[in-house]
Amino acid sequence: MSRRVLGWICVLLWFGLGLGLGTGRAQSSRRDLVRIKGRLHADLGLWGARNGLRGRWNPTSGELRFSNRWINLLFKADTARVELDGVLVWLEFPIAVERGRPYVSQRDLDMTLMPLLKPAKSTPGRKIRRVALSAGHGGKDPGNMEGGRQEKHYTLKLAKELAARLRAAGFEVILVRDEDEYIELDDRPAKANRLKADLYLSLHFNGAGGRGSTTANGLETFSLTLPGGRSTGGGNSTGVQPGNRFDKENLMLAYQVHRSLVQALDFADRGIKRANFAELRDARMPAILIEGGFMDHSEDLKRIMSDRERAKMADAIVDGVRAFKRLAERN
Numbered sequence: 001m002s003r004r005v006l007g008w009i010c011v012l013l014w015f016g017l018g019l020g021l022g023t024g025r026a027q028s029s030r031r032d033l034v035r036i037k038g039r040l041h042a043d044l045g046l047w048g049a050r051n052g053l054r055g056r057w058n059p060t061s062g063e064l065r066f067s068n069r070w071i072n073l074l075f076k077a078d079t080a081r082v083e084l085d086g087v088l089v090w091l092e093f094p095i096a097v098e099r100g101r102p103y104v105s106q107r108d109l110d111m112t113l114m115p116l117l118k119p120a121k122s123t124p125g126r127k128i129r130r131v132a133l134s135a136g137h138g139g140k141d142p143g144n145m146e147g148g149r150q151e152k153h154y155t156l157k158l159a160k161e162l163a164a165r166l167r168a169a170g171f172e173v174i175l176v177r178d179e180d181e182y183i184e185l186d187d188r189p190a191k192a193n194r195l196k197a198d199l200y201l202s203l204h205f206n207g208a209g210g211r212g213s214t215t216a217n218g219l220e221t222f223s224l225t226l227p228g229g230r231s232t233g234g235g236n237s238t239g240v241q242p243g244n245r246f247d248k249e250n251l252m253l254a255y256q257v258h259r260s261l262v263q264a265l266d267f268a269d270r271g272i273k274r275a276n277f278a279e280l281r282d283a284r285m286p287a288i289l290i291e292g293g294f295m296d297h298s299e300d301l302k303r304i305m306s307d308r309e310r311a312k313m314a315d316a317i318v319d320g321v322r323a324f325k326r327l328a329e330r331n
């Protein structure tokens with residue numbers, strides 16, 4: 001082979017590698033990708049090494065820890081759980097183990113892990129100023145009920161407490177409802193769209209389904225299910241929705257707000273999940289739905305009813321929104 005041909009092969013190889021590194025393929029070259037259950041998976045150990053993370057894999061416990069100066073990640077084999085800096089995020093697919101090595105789906109790398117670890121820079125001039133707050137339920141729809149206490153009253157209290165704090169922090173606030181009235185689900189994001197909100201937060205308190213006092217407890221925060229993707233709770237997977245334009249920002253907003261909540265409050269962390277909720281589907285801005293504890297769990301209920309605890313919750317949400325704003329406006 002002439003030196004000239006060899007030279008060209010080197011250039012092409014280099015170019016090919018460069019392309020692989022530059023795309024959303026999360027810095028996995030083809031060699032590390034294997035098909036598991038028909039889906040592309042990347043070798044998790046190699047992915048970590050390539051992204052400057054020190055890894056420790058314990059095949060007995062199934063735990064894989066990655067860390068560097070800034071980040072701590074904890075995966076668990078055969079589960080879709082990953083803790084990012086101690087905050088639970090649900091992947092779409094479980095971590096698979098093949099021949100003693102852990103693998104993560106390429107889709108989870110591209111759509112969940114990398115967007116959180118390396119958020120894309122925003123477009124110049126992007127501003128996050130106006131926040132729409134949708135207090136869950138209202139009017140003829142009480143939401144979850146526990147001993148005569150109705151979810152709709154507590155979501156409205158929280159929305160008003162949160163609105164005051166957001167305004168004090170310099171945001172404009174749109175209250176999708178500011179009294180005990182019934183508003184159709186579809187009309188809620190429509191109002192935020194019409195009034196050009198930059199963010200949409202839907203506020204709820206959970207219930208395990210009226211089976212009396214339950215052991216289910218804690219906070220969960222939802223972003224919209226990915227197109228054709230798996231829901232971690234609520235709603236089936238569907239095609240592309242308007243809200244899917246913001247998939248990566250939906251997730252980042254969910255992460256920042258949820259992290260702030262679990263760090264500031266004593267609730268259990270049920271994680272960041274995806275659901276195909278009508279409000280999230282139709283919002284033409286980054287949107288999340290917060291379930292702020294279980295009304296049919298006695299400890300959670302005490303916090304939900306306490307003005308002091310709800311104030312802490314409102315403060316934590318504001319902190320999360322401000323963290324998101326800093327990321328979204330950075331370019």
Ligand SMILES: [Zn+2]
Pocket residue numbers: 136137143144151203204205206
């Ligand atoms: Zn609700």
